[in-house]
Amino acid sequence: xxxxxxxxxxxxxxxxxxxxxxxxxxxxxxxxxxxxxxxxxxxxxxxxxxxxxxxxxxxxxxxxxxxxxxxxxxxxxxxxxxxxxxxxxxxxxxxxxxxxxxxxxxxxxxxxxxxxxxxxxxxxxxxxxxxxxxxxxxxxxxxxxxxxxxxxxxxxxxxxxxxxxxxxxxxxxxxxxxxxxxxxxxxxxxxxxxxxxxxxxxxxxxxxxxxxxxxxxxxxxxxxxxxxx
Amino acid sequence: xxxxxxxxxxxxxxxxxxxxxxxxxxxxxxxxxxxxxxxxxxxxxxxxxxxxxxxxxxxxxxxxxxxxxxxxxxxxxxxxxxxxxxxxxxxxxxxxxxxxxxxxxxxxxxxxxxxxxxxxxxxxxxxxxxxxxxxxxxxxxxxxxxxxxxxxxxxxxxxxxxxxxxxxxxxxxxxxxxxxxxxxxxxxxxxxxxxxxxxxxxxxxxxxxxxxxxxxxxxxxxxxxxxxx
DNA sequence: AATGTCGTGTGACAATTATCATCAGCTAAT
DNA sequence: ATTAGCTGATGATAATTGTCACACGACATT
Numbered sequence: 001x002x003x004x005x006x007x008x009x010x011x012x013x014x015x016x017x018x019x020x021x022x023x024x025x026x027x028x029x030x031x032x033x034x035x036x037x038x039x040x041x042x043x044x045x046x047x048x049x050x051x052x053x054x055x056x057x058x059x060x061x062x063x064x065x066x067x068x069x070x071x072x073x074x075x076x077x078x079x080x081x082x083x084x085x086x087x088x089x090x091x092x093x094x095x096x097x098x099x100x101x102x103x104x105x106x107x108x109x110x111x112x113x114x115x116x117x118x119x120x121x122x123x124x125x126x127x128x129x130x131x132x133x134x135x136x137x138x139x140x141x142x143x144x145x146x147x148x149x150x151x152x153x154x155x156x157x158x159x160x161x162x163x164x165x166x167x168x169x170x171x172x173x174x175x176x177x178x179x180x181x182x183x184x185x186x187x188x189x190x191x192x193x194x195x196x197x198x199x200x201x202x203x204x205x206x207x208x209x210x211x212x213x214x215x216x217x218x219x220x221x222x223x224x225x226x227x228x229x
Numbered sequence: 230x231x232x233x234x235x236x237x238x239x240x241x242x243x244x245x246x247x248x249x250x251x252x253x254x255x256x257x258x259x260x261x262x263x264x265x266x267x268x269x270x271x272x273x274x275x276x277x278x279x280x281x282x283x284x285x286x287x288x289x290x291x292x293x294x295x296x297x298x299x300x301x302x303x304x305x306x307x308x309x310x311x312x313x314x315x316x317x318x319x320x321x322x323x324x325x326x327x328x329x330x331x332x333x334x335x336x337x338x339x340x341x342x343x344x345x346x347x348x349x350x351x352x353x354x355x356x357x358x359x360x361x362x363x364x365x366x367x368x369x370x371x372x373x374x375x376x377x378x379x380x381x382x383x384x385x386x387x388x389x390x391x392x393x394x395x396x397x398x399x400x401x402x403x404x405x406x407x408x409x410x411x412x413x414x415x416x417x418x419x420x421x422x423x424x425x426x427x428x429x430x431x432x433x434x435x436x437x438x439x440x441x442x443x444x445x446x447x448x449x450x451x452x453x454x455x456x457x458x
Numbered sequence: 459a460a461t462g463t464c465g466t467g468t469g470a471c472a473a474t475t476a477t478c479a480t481c482a483g484c485t486a487a488t
Numbered sequence: 489a490t491t492a493g494c495t496g497a498t499g500a501t502a503a504t505t506g507t508c509a510c511a512c513g514a515c516a517t518t
Contacts, residue, residue, distance in 0.1 A: 135321035
C-alpha cells in the first residue's frame with residue numbers, strides 16, 4: 001500500500017497549493033506520508049472515526065456522505081483529485097461527520113494531522129494558503145447545495161449529469177460512477193423518480209443510455225432544463 | 230458610527246477566539262478597527278461587493294442570502310454575535326457571493342482584510358485558530374442545510390422555530406425576526422405553505438401566534454415533528 | 459380620502475413527488 | 489441450479505407541494 005520512495009518534490013499538492021512551504025517542511029512531511037489505494041466501493045473514512053490524518057485525493061473520485069437520523073444515506077458532495085477529503089471538519093472536530101467512499105479506483109495521500117498543524121503553526125503563509133483552499137471547497141459545497149435546492153426534479157437530474165460531464169470527465173459521454181440510488185441521495189429525491197427522469201430524457205432524445213453509460217446528445221436542452229426545469 | 234476609544238482588550242473576539250495573538254498585533258488591529266451600527270432591515274454587505282474588510286458581528290442578528298438565476302431570494306444561513314459575517318468567501322474570493330442583511334439591530338466590527346491577512350501570515354497559531362472558527366461555521370451551514378433537505382414541509386417549519394427558540398433566543402416565546410416569506414426562502418418552500426403550516430401548528434395547539442410573536446406551547450410535539458414530520 | 463404596496467391568511471385546484479407493487483436482469487452464495 | 493439480493497425499470501395511486509385567486513389590515517404616499 002505505502003510507497004517507499006519519496007516523490008513529494010513532484011507532488012501536485014506542493015506545486016499547486018502550497019507554494020510557500022520550505023524544503024525542510026516538505027521533507028518532514030514527505031518522510032512519513034503514506035499513500036493508499038482503494039477500489040471502487042471501498043470506504044476510505046467512516047463517519048465517527050477520529051481524525052488523525054490529513055487526507056487528500058491524489059487520484060480517482062470519491063463521495064462524501066452521512067447517515068441521517070432515520071438511517072438514510074445522504075450524499076453531501078463529490079471530491080476530485082487534489083480536493084481535500086478530510087476537509088469539512090479536519091480543523092474543527094475530533095471525529096469525521098461524514099463517510100468518504102471511493103466511487104472510482106482512488107489513491108489518497110495521508111499526512112499526520114498533528115504534523116500538518118505543527119507546520120501550520122510555524123508557517124502562517126502556508127496556513128493562509130491552506131485556508132483559502134479549504135474555504136474554496138466548502139464554498140463550492142454550499143453553493144452547489146443551494147443550486148440544487150431551488151430546482152425541481154428534472155433540473156436536479158440535469159444538473160448532476162452536467163456536473164459529471166463538465167466538471168469531472170470533461171466530455172459529453174461518460175460512464176456514470178454512481179447508481180440511480182446515489183443520484184437520488186445526492187439531489188434529495190427518490191430513486192424511482194431519478195430513473196423515470198432519465199428515461200424521459202432518453203425518450204426526448206436529450207441523452208442516450210446504455211446501463212451506466214451516458215451520452216449527452218442535446219446539451220443545450222439539458223442546460224436549459226438544468227436552469228429552468 | 231465609529232468608536233474613538235479602543236476597547237479591543239475587552240473584545241470577545243480576542244478573548245474567545247484569538248488567544249494566540251500578541252499585544253502588538255491587537256493594538257495594530259485595534260487602532261484601525263471600525264464599528265458600524267445597522268438597523269433592522271439594513272443591508273450590511275451586498276452580493277458582488279469587493280471584499281475589503283474582515284467583518285464579524287458584535288451584536289444583533291443577520292441573514293446571509295443570495296439571488297438565484299431566476300431572481301429569487303434564497304437565504305443561506307443566519308449569523309449570531311461573534312460569527313464571522315464575511316466568512317464564506319473572505320479568503321477564497323475577491324467579491325461576496327451573498328448579501329448580509331440585519332434582521333435585528335446589529336453592530337459589526339470591521340477590520341482591514343489586508344491587515345488581518347498580514348497578521349495571519351506572520352502568526353500561524355492565530356491563523357489556525359481562525360481556520361478552526363471558519364471551519365466550524367461552514368460545517369454548521371452545510372449540516373443545517375442537509376438536515377433541512379431531508380425533511381418535509383412540516384418538519385422544516387418546526388426546525389426553523391426550534392432554531393430560533395433554542396439557538397438564538399434561548400426561550401420558547403420570542404418575536405420572529407423574519408417574515409413568513411423569509412422562512413420560505415430559507416427552507417425552500419412557498420410562503421403560502423409556510424403560513425398554512427404555522428396555522429396548523431396553531432390549530433393543533435403546538436404553538437400560539439400573535440403576529441410575529443411565537444409561543445411554543447408543546448415543545449415535545451414540535452421536536453417530534455422536526456425529527457419525523 | 460384615495461391609492462398602492464406588502465404581509466398575512468385561506469380555499470380550490472393543478473403540478474410535482476412519493477409510495478407501493480411488480481418485473482426483469484444480473485451477480486453472489488450455497 | 490436455485491435462491492436471495494440488488495439495480496434498473498414502469499405503472500397506478502396517494503401524498504405533498506405549488507399556483508392562482510381573493511380578502512383583509514397595516515402602512516406609506518399622494
